[in-house]
Amino acid sequence: MDEPANAPKRPHVPKGPNVPRTADDxxxxxxxxxxxxxxxxxxxxxxxxxxxxxxxxxxxxxxxxxxxxxxxxxxxxxxxxxxxxxxxxxxxxxxxxxxxxxxxxxxxxxxxxxxxxxxxxxxxxxxxxxxxxxxxxxxxxxxxxxxxxxxxxxxxxxxxxxxxxxxxxxxxxxxxxxxxxxxRPRFPVAAEHGSRLVAAFAEAVQRGDPDGLARLLAADAVLHSDGGGRRTAALNPIVGADRIARFFAGIATKFPGVIATSRGATLNGLPGLIITDADGLPQTMAFEIVDGAIAAIYFVRNPDKLGHLAPRRRPGAPP
Missing domain, CATH: 1.20.140.160 (PhyR, sigma-like (SL) domain)
Structure with missing residues (x-):
């Protein structure tokens, strides 16, 4: 497995059944x-x-x-x-x-x-x-x-x-x-249900389908997006299913390559997506789900917070 790009150097620790252990190791x-x-x-x-x-x-x-x-x-x-x-x-x-x-x-x-x-x-x-x-x-x-x-x-x-x-x-x-x-969120969601809901959300975003998005969201859902001033993001939380649906549908219309690829992932124990957009940079979404609907979306776009998700290329590997 590729090592994360910003992983610190760790000390070499010998392993194996025949490695002696000193009193002070x-x-x-x-x-x-x-x-x-x-x-x-x-x-x-x-x-x-x-x-x-x-x-x-x-x-x-x-x-x-x-x-x-x-x-x-x-x-x-x-x-x-x-x-x-x-x-x-x-x-x-x-x-x-x-x-x-x-x-x-x-x-x-x-x-x-x-x-x-x-x-x-x-x-x-x-x-x-x-x-x-x-x-x-x-x-x-x-x-x-x-x-x-x-x-x-x-x-x-x-x-x-x-x-x-x-x-x-x-x-x-x-x-x-x-x-x-x-x-603290009080309602854990079954992993399988969470994965289905997240996959449906990603498909609706790619289609630019505001009605499909709104059906997946709780009426009082909240979108938090973190660009850190490094990438475009909403400067305040967006509240309400209709507003969030229009936000993502508008992005899909203006920037059709905004989701070049996506894959499901568990982020901070929540169902989520790791997304690569047209410029090749990663971004993530984690979803808080309550009563079968998406109650909150945590959208991280700041590249300073995503370096540990990019694999380090092995020497000699193609770019």
Missing amino acids: PAQDFEAHRRHLVGLAYRMLGSVAEAEDAVQDAYLRWHGADRAGVANVRAFLSRTVARLCLDRLRAARARRETYVGPWLPEPLLGAEELSAGTASEYAADLSVGLMLALERLSPLERAAFLLHDVFDVDFSEVAGLLGRSEEACRQLAARARTHVRTA
Whole structure:
């Protein structure tokens, strides 16, 4: 399988039944927790690339740490990644205040691989709706909620990490929990039904069929499109089945090559599409489905958020 174009360089970890394991093998110890750490970082940052960078920075710090004094490797690494993400998140919030149009998280393939592995109701949830709910929290609320409610970290450890009292951390998590429960999508959809609905939507867009599109959409459906100022996108959410249907039908009429190819995919655990338009650039749509109709569409066009979906060409491969 082709490696994503922006994948960071990972340390070489020998594998096989005859590979000896030393008492201090930092690379192997770290790799055992990489997916867990990427899952935490992605939830904190909403960016695949930034999550990978934070985890790579944690790897470098792990190599320089006094590992002999670490009793719980996963807890130590989780704290390290959380601190790194808090620094990035504070800087990111300032950048997002000037972001052009709606901000959406980077679309994530293979969300099930980044499950928190806990008994939390949010352990496997990486839906766009949840990520947007997390985005509306303060950095400290987001960290307290994720560490305690999702990754099952004791409040005593959360308090030490955030530099707050246990009671303050409980209050941070409680405020975050209330907001997330209000904003989080409540109705999961069967994968087969979701795939059929998404395929019908793609066909209707290619036909430029507003009536066919409107029949697939909930009356109060919302379209969020993220171009980030890099590509054309609606600067505000579009609300209502008729308005969304006319929007996509108009695009198909004006730009008949807007969907050169498309394939179904699961994005952030939601049914979706990976689309290639006439200029060869990827874009994605993830669909939130409620009561058999499309309730929300998350349309990512910003190329800065899609590099991890483009395969890297092997040396000598044709362009």
